[in-house]
Amino acid sequence: MKVLAYLNLHHAPRLGPLTTRRSTAVVSFLGRYAIMDFMLSNFSNSGFDRIATLVDNHPDSVLKHFGSRNTFNINTKLGLEIIAYNEGGSKAGPRYNTDIANIVFNDWILEQADPNYVVVAPSYFILPIDFRPILKQHIAKKSKVTAVYQRVNNARNEYIGRAIFDLNKDGHVINISRNKGEKDARNIGLEIYIFNRETFDFLIRDAQNISSFYSLSDIVAYHALKDIRVDTYEYVGYMRCIDSYQHYYDYSFELLNYRIRRQLFLHNWPIYTVTHDTPPAKYEATADVKNAFIANGSLISGMIKNSIISRNVKIEEGAVVENSIIFTDSIVRRNKVISHAIIDKKAEVAVAAELAGTPEDILYVRKGDRV
Numbered sequence: 014m015k016v017l018a019y020l021n022l023h024h025a026p027r028l029g030p031l032t033t034r035r036s037t038a039v040v041s042f043l044g045r046y047a048i049m050d051f052m053l054s055n056f057s058n059s060g061f062d063r064i065a066t067l068v069d070n071h072p073d074s075v076l077k078h079f080g081s082r083n084t085f086n087i088n089t090k091l092g093l094e095i096i097a098y099n100e101g102g103s104k105a106g107p108r109y110n111t112d113i114a115n116i117v118f119n120d121w122i123l124e125q126a127d128p129n130y131v132v133v134a135p136s137y138f139i140l141p142i143d144f145r146p147i148l149k150q151h152i153a154k155k156s157k158v159t160a161v162y163q164r165v166n167n168a169r170n171e172y173i174g175r176a177i178f179d180l181n182k183d184g185h186v187i188n189i190s191r192n193k194g195e196k197d198a199r200n201i202g203l204e205i206y207i208f209n210r211e212t213f214d215f216l217i218r219d220a221q222n223i224s225s226f227y228s229l230s231d232i233v234a235y236h237a238l239k240d241i242r243v244d245t246y247e248y249v250g251y252m253r254c255i256d257s258y259q260h261y262y263d264y265s266f267e268l269l270n271y272r273i274r275r276q277l278f279l280h281n282w283p284i285y286t287v288t289h290d291t292p293p294a295k296y297e298a299t300a301d302v303k304n305a306f307i308a309n310g311s312l313i314s315g316m317i318k319n320s321i322i323s324r325n326v327k328i329e330e331g332a333v334v335e336n337s338i339i340f341t342d343s344i345v346r347r348n349k350v351i352s353h354a355i356i357d358k359k360a361e362v363a364v365a366a367e368l369a370g371t372p373e374d375i376l377y378v379r380k381g382d383r384v
């Protein structure tokens with residue numbers, strides 16, 4: 014049995030200033046990972062060795078992060094690991110730059126992989142999910158399409174704009190709509206699908222005939238209401254949707270709580286990422302650190318509280334960093350104070366005595382800026 018897994022970066026929400034010059038998928042998370050690392054690790058841990066990443070924009074940022082083929086523990090001798098980009102679709106504009114257009118433009122991937130089943134999953138849902146029981150159910154039920162969802166009780170304020178599944182008593186999708194925050198309890202579609210090869214081929218062809226603007230989710234919704242039974246699999250476990258700048262900040266900080274963090278980082282379910290040849294973080298005698306993630310290569314001489322510090326960051330003596338995220342290769346100079354802020358890569362806080370946002374209005378410093 015051969016499986017081709019597509020990591021779908023198309024149609025991902027933008028994260029405000031963080032995604033002006035990079036893909037949502039490669040935004041730093043917890044000081045060490047990229048957002049895309051979690052779903053790629055799920056693919057690897059589930060035994061998939063034929064993986065294609067469908068890139069919608071900023072392909073250079075994805076290529077830079079992806080690193081070597083050994084990063085995600087994928088057996089490329091037996092399978093493949095490809096980054097697929099449709100430059101023509103990107104130039105034509107966002108309506109034409111769909112996941113289906115990318116799959117069609119790079120149809121050689123499907124032909125070379127020659128799978129029995131196709132898995133498609135997004136990057137911006139962070140969760141530890143094992144695809145093997147989903148695939149087992151899909152085969153046992155002789156399903157054509159299986160869609161994964163989670164039952165949530167906070168849809169009035171979260172998951173706005175995400176797909177909602179209405180199900181019949183047999184667990185088949187009978188309607189797909191968008192969450193407008195009208196109810197708390199909803200079945201939120203996670204944009205994770207398993208297809209039989211024949212069904213996948215048909216849906217791709219039919220979408221092209223119906224509309225050049227159609228996405229894979231659009232064509233699934235169209236046929237779910239018409240002539241294809243869409244089965245479902247209910248995922249129960251940690252799940253967060255990184256669909257806004259505010260949610261990126263909030264969900265990052267909740268993982269400082271060990272009881273929440275242990276739900277994402279499971280025993281025997283490693284999260285892979287690109288590794289760097291950097292030494293352990295160094296703490297000077299003046300360092301004072303409480304409840305923080307500190308990545309390798311950092312030099313800490315000041316105070317850090319409830320914060321996330323990425324690789325090769327320098328916090329000088331007298332500096333105070335609270336409730337903030339500092340990206341790679343940035344510097345906070347002596348006696349500077351930062352709170353409720355995100356400092357992007359290679360920035361330097363050297364002039365302003367204090368940079369202060371609020372929990373609802375997170376201050377942002379651009380990559381490479383000196384402030």
